[in-house]
Amino acid sequence: MEGVAMLRQLIGQVQELCELYGSPIPHNHLHQPFFTRHHQLRWCFLDIDSSAEDECCNLIMRTEHSGNFNMLESDKPPPTKKPRKERNRGKLPNVTNSAEVMEQRIWKEFPEDLFEAVIARLPIATFFRFRSVCQKWNSLLSSQSFSQHCAEVPKAHPWFYTITHENVNTGAMYDPSLKKWHHPTIPSLPTKIIVLPVASAGGLVCFLDISHRNFYVCNPLTQSFKELPARSVKVWSRVAVGMTLNGNSINCGYKVLWVGCNGEYEVYDSMKDSWARPGSMPSNIKLPLTLNFRSQAITVDDTLYFMRSQPEGIVSYDMVTGAWRQFMIPAPVHLTDHTLAENGGRIMLVGLLTKNAATCVCIWELQKMTLLWKEVDRMPNIWCLEFYGKHVRMTCLGNKGLLMLSLRSRQMNRLVTYNMSSREWSKVPACVLPRGRKRQWIACGTAFYPCQTAVA
Secondary structure: OHHHHHHHHHHHHHHHHHHHOOOOOOHHHOOOOOEEEOOEEEOOOOOOOHHHHHHHHHHHHHHHHHOOOHHHOOOOOOOOOOOHHHHHHHHOHHHHHHHHHHHHHOHHHOOHHHHHHHHOOOOHHHHHHHOOOOHHHHHHHHOHHHHHHHHHOOOOOOEEEEEEOOOOOOEEEEEOOOOEEEOOOOOOOOOOOOEEEEEEEOOEEEEEEOOOOOEEEEEOOOOEEEEOOOOOOOOOOOEEEEEEEOOOOHHHOEEEEEEEOOOOEEEEEOOOOEEEOOOOOOOOOOOOOOEOOOOOOEEEOOEEEEEEOOOOEEEEEEOOOOOEEEEEOOOOOOEEEEEEEEEOOEEEEEEEEEEOOEEEEEEEEEOOOOOOEEEEEEOOHHHHHHHOOOOOEEEEEEEEOEEEEEEEOOOOEEEEEEEOOOOEEEEOOOOEOOOOOOEOOEEEEEEEOOOOOOOO
């Protein structure tokens, strides 16, 4: 028991020293377990028998060798609170050294091609923060190998590029994975006229000015910008626009199609940088084309689909063969504000179903055998109750598997997303400018798959 007496004497000295330096040990801590944390020593008297004496001596020796008693030396000033980083460094010297060895031995020799493969799989917002790490990482945008890595990554949810009523010359992008709004600035877009996003493909967004004269293509993430050459056919009436890729990657170029109500149309090929008219509208397609301009074109493989009315149906154009087709498909009854959508190669329809004073958002799928619309889902009833008795208008801001719907009336303004694969409805946070307070009213928009390496 001599060792126990020595231990108690040592503990008493430690307590006196703590009190001397202004860190008395609270009385209620005298019966807590023995431990040392953040250089504050808390001790207790334990009922130790002879069998535990050796363990206590070993514990004291380990504590002495760990350096935790340095603060008790009489020739040093009273202890002061250190930054957390410094405290952790003092506690774990071996771990820090090991991390430094690992960093030099492994990360310094990490293969560059694997760096690109990892960075290509980062979330888009994270990637653009990583660009500031070094000049080499910033130059990845123009790297052919990095572009190939990005092409191998499966497509995530599309983003939405939108225009607000308050800022018609600047866009607002919504990232559904983070549920966050971004406010990019595209200095190359004209500021004296209003340009609207009308189509997208391969990470690029196609804009058309409000006078329907000039086309622009831009990557909103990198601000890669191009004004398309003037059209050879002068049509100033309203036109419908579609956009596709020439192949599986943006590296193969893209095409833009516009079509007017009188059957005029042209195709722009980025590889040739020119407009061309491959042929004329076939005679079996009834003119004029009463196109539904509220519905943007959708793309399935290399074919564009446009919605028309009178007669109700769909008009399609194959960007490879140049063939036009039309399908007479009656719309569901009591349907308003309906637009086409696409999900996994299937043609979908989204619209407002209004009967009496009740209004609900419904989703249909086109049946290939019967060419009829079949309802597959509708908005939860508890959400639709908010529309009861109100004159609600709906705009579909994106049609690529994930929909963004703008629902508004005199009393409300709502943004929701609908995932057509999981059938999940989600509310979208308000779009507010940085350092602003007023909610922005979304006027129009389009969906696009974000791509770091797409060049206009």
